[in-house]
Amino acid sequence: MAEQDPQRFFSAAQRRVLFEQANGQCQDCGAALADGWHADHRIPWIAGGPTSIENGRARCDACNRAKGRQMEYTDEFKPRPFQAAVRNEVIEGIRAGRDETVVLASPGSGKTLAYQALGTDLFRRNLITSIAVFVPRISLAQQCELNWLHEINGSIRGHCQLFQSPRLGKIRHRTNEVPLTLSSEPGSGFVATYSALATNPELFRNWAIKHQHQFLLVADEAQFCGDSNDNEGGGTKAGQYIEQLHQYSRHTLLLTGTPYRADNQPLVLANYTDVPGQPLRQLIYHAEASYADGVAEGYLRTFEMQLTNARITQKTLGDSDDGRGESTLTYNLSDDGSELVAALQHEKTWKPLVDRVVTAVKDKQKFNAGYRGLISCMQQAEARKVQKYLQDTYPGLRVGIAISADSDAAKILKDFRFTSMDILVTVRMAFIGYDCPQITVVGILTHYRDPGHLSQLVGRGLRTWDQMPAREQSCVIVAPDDPKMQQFLEVMREERDQGLKIIREREVAEASQGSDGSQTPLSYLESAIATDTRAASNDSDLVAADLQMIEDIKVKVDSGEDATKLKKILELAGIMTKVSPPVPGPRESPEETTIYVQAPATEKEQIEEIKAQTRAAITKHLHARGVVPGCDGYHDAMRRATYRVNEASGYKADEATTVQRAQKRLRAALSLT
DSSP: OOOOOSOOSOOHHHHHHHHHHTTTBOTTTOOBOOTTOEEEESSOGGGTOOSSSTTEEEEOHHHHHHHTTOOOOOOSOOOOHHHHHHHHHHHHHHHHTOOEEEEEEOTTSOHHHHHHHHHHHHHHTTSOSEEEEEESSHHHHHHHHHHHOEEETTEEESGGGGSOSSOOOOEEEOSSOSOSSOTTSTTOEEEEEHHHHHHOHHHHHHHHHHTTTSEEEEETTGGGSBOTTOTTSOOOHHHHHHHHHHTTSSEEEEEESSSSOTTSOOBTTOEEEOOTTOSSOEEEOSEEEOHHHHHHHTSBOEEEEEEEEEEEEEEEEOOGGGTOOOEEEEEETTTOOTTHHHHHTSHHHHHHHHHHHHHHHHHHTTTOTTOEEEEEESSHHHHHHHHHHHHHHOTTOOEEEEOTTSTTHHHHHHHHHHSOOSEEEESSSSSSSOOOTTEEEEEEEOOOOOHHHHHHHHHTTTBOOTTSOGGGOEEEEEEEOOHHHHHHHHHHHHHHHHHHHHHHHHHHHHHHTOOOSSOOOEEEEEEEEEEEEEEEESSOEEOHHHHHHHHHHHHHHTOOSOHHHHHHHHHHTTOTTOSSOOOOOOOOOOOOOOOOOOOOOOHHHHHHHHHHHHHHHHHHHHHHTTOOTTSTTHHHHHHHHHHHHHHHHTOOGGGOOSHHHHHHHHHHHHTOO
16 A cells, blocks of 8 residues: 555645646636635545645546546656647537547647547546547558557557556457457557448447447548538548447547548538638638647658759641641750659659669668668559669669558558668558658659648658657658649748747747649650759758769768758858868768567457468368368368367357457367367
């Protein structure tokens, strides 16, 4: 039993201090403190909490009775301002009777941990008993489960370790497994894809009815859910079913990186307001995290964008009847991006871009061998070409490819996060919510120029990695130098400037306190050849000639610095414009800080592996008795052996929905005699 403070109650003097510190308001609900308000222990007196100002808290009668002996938690989790805002908005929303909270957050802002921390807080307050999460891809569902809680050799790992118990339990990836959550594990939850929801809505609806008003519903990347009530036909099945589940939830949290879907249709459950002179209404959100916020708070990286120009040669076949013959037009990609798709399909354009990604990754790995790159392609055929080019040209490079045509794409995405790799080639599979902070180089070989899409893609390389000092990290973006990419660069710079403004304002505050209808001639792209490359960072530009000089210097001294950063160093030394400038000495070899481990397995993957071992054990048992596949009586023998395993363990294969049950069947199979 904990040793208790001899002083059980707060003195009159201590009560006055607590009242003044709380500004006369309940520190839970904000209501004015009436006569008889409670000076309460954060850590209960009976649990050893001292009767001191530091352990005191002013509460109204209702909040104190609701708390009981619940203690104040000393979690290791220190929320970012955005994450704290999400928690506060949901708590206030529940108190005010609002049943949904909309969050607009840029990539890398910590949305996943925000809703996991929120779920833990709501569970501790007895407001929910479970959490239901929906995401757009299987890889993100696995990521949610593994990032929160997984076990390796019996040891618990994941973000859950940042929180004291009680906290949320396992958040299992589910598709059609029953049950979605276990009644024996209060506080547990599940994560599923929108596709699984659309395929089997009754499964999830029945669960929601059973847990009515007892769960937090999370729609992550909610831009995948169209509003089924919009009059433009932009609704989706997933959006329709999310609306249905919302009716049964205690509260619904929508997390999105964009205010509209890609088709400019509204998000499910979200509200909008008209803006004079604007074609689209403005999303009403309750909490926001922008790239500017990330720069200001130090959890998102600055960037250097290396933009490669190309010389485009376009031929037009005229109509001989009107006297117009064949004509040739030559122009730069940086002036006209109308033929971007065709240009990127030419190997003389995309290969130099891929080479630049490799160079940038090798530069980054001079700082830490764990750094890696991501290349996003237009189509699967292009992705395979890029992969083959990398393997043929750079034999020692560790290259992975994850495309939807491959059944193991989700596994490759997970392995890339946890095991030793260099470059991942994808097609739209790793740009939404993919959490791999080792990615510090992003190659853009796609023609998509929607700002929301580009922000998501570039965001894969913007989040900081905890194995390197945040101030030493930056992201290199390798992209074509087309006009719309130039516009995106300016958007990024504006966001960065806003972030710096926030920092300056905070420092000041701290200081003060402390077509025409005629037939179009046949035209085709004859060639597209990459020419020169320029670099642009958050606040600096480097023309092609200077970039090439900097790159030559980097090779000579084996430097891994971003070109624009090295330019600043040389400018400060007054030597940037000299023809043969002296150069800094080579960087010392970095210490290896990354420990690569085998990628952890989700519970579903563990169960499938154990089931495979069980089948192999039964097959081995039969083989030892001369019963092999294809022989007479094999199927009957297999059925009898499987029946014995089921009887001994108490579970059939389809009933082995937990690791413990699957292991019990395996032990029964290994015991066959």
